Amino acid sequence: MNRKTGAAVKPRRLNSRLFRFRGVRAAAVLLAVGAVCLTVGARPPATRLDSSGGSSVRGQSTPSAAASPSAPAVIYVYRKSRVLGALVRTVIFVNHERLGELHNSKFVRTEVPAGKVEVIATGGYTGHKHLDSPPTPGAWSSLPGCAALDWRGLFWAPLADVQLCSNSLMELSQRCEASVGGVGPMRTIHIPACNSQLIGTPAVQERLMLAMFELKTSIEAEAGHTYYVRYMIKLENRIPNVLELVDAANGAKEMKGMHLAKD
Numbered sequence: 023m024n025r026k027t028g029a030a031v032k033p034r035r036l037n038s039r040l041f042r043f044r045g046v047r048a049a050a051v052l053l054a055v056g057a058v059c060l061t062v063g064a065r066p067p068a069t070r071l072d073s074s075g076g077s078s079v080r081g082q083s084t085p086s087a088a089a090s091p092s093a094p095a096v097i098y099v100y101r102k103s104r105v106l107g108a109l110v111r112t113v114i115f116v117n118h119e120r121l122g123e124l125h126n127s128k129f130v131r132t133e134v135p136a137g138k139v140e141v142i143a144t145g146g147y148t149g150h151k152h153l154d155s156p157p158t159p160g161a162w163s164s165l166p167g168c169a170a171l172d173w174r175g176l177f178w179a180p181l182a183d184v185q186l187c188s189n190s191l192m193e194l195s196q197r198c199e200a201s202v203g204g205v206g207p208m209r210t211i212h213i214p215a216c217n218s219q220l221i222g223t224p225a226v227q228e229r230l231m232l233a234m235f236e237l238k239t240s241i242e243a244e245a246g247h248t249y250y251v252r253y254m255i256k257l258e259n260r261i262p263n264v265l266e267l268v269d270a271a272n273g274a275k276e277m278k279g280m281h282l283a284k285d
Contacts (some may be wrong), residue, residue, distance in 0.1 A: 125283065
């Protein structure tokens with residue numbers, strides 16, 4: 023009823039188009055909220071993009087969708103920065119190929135065919151070592167064990183041959199090195215006739231030690247995959263150095279900010 027005129031007022035009809043529009047919009051909102059709830063309740067595992075262009079789930083390296091059986095595998099070997107042992111160096115080989123000298127916060131990279139991959143880190147050393155060329159030949163060259171060694175492939179030679187050569191050099195040294203006898207003015211120096219055979223042996227023995235204390239790890243590499251190998255110096259508490267395969271997520275994270283090693 024109209025209060026001013028007292029006449030009856032007809033009830034207004036709802037706009038059917040507006041009603042239908044609002045109804046559809048409300049239904050869409052409800053469906054969207056339901057979809058979000060289902061997504062949160064069944065979230066898929068997180069993925070990340072690795073350096074090979076593929077994705078990895080829970081740290082496991084996987085090839086990209088376009089990877090073919092002939093695609094190479096990528097190998098990273100890296101060393102985190104540590105004050106302890108910072109001056110110690112090592113040389114990295116992958117499948118008998120020298121990749122470089124590894125220092126603090128450095129890495130090396132290579133691509134290899136799918137299959138078994140051998141990673142080698144030589145024993146630690148300081149200063150500069152010329153490991154690519156064989157030592158200067160001398161009388162020691164014909165000693166048991168030493169004559170059979172391929173010095174260019176020393177770091178993948180059988181350990182028994184390396185130890186035999188080292189033992190032969192130690193026996194030669196004990197037999198032929200100079201000795202001092204007596205005290206004060208009566209002191210004498212004895213130089214055996216075979217002393218000249220020791221020329222060049224210190225450098226040879228040092229190289230043998232690098233081979234005897236080397237580290238190795240093997241990988242069954244798959245086409246298109248990326249692998250991370252970590253080298254660590256552990257001088258405290260007589261813990262040996264470590265060369266170990268780590269999962270892709272941790273490897274990529276630890277390598278952030280590192281630089282490619284250069285000889």
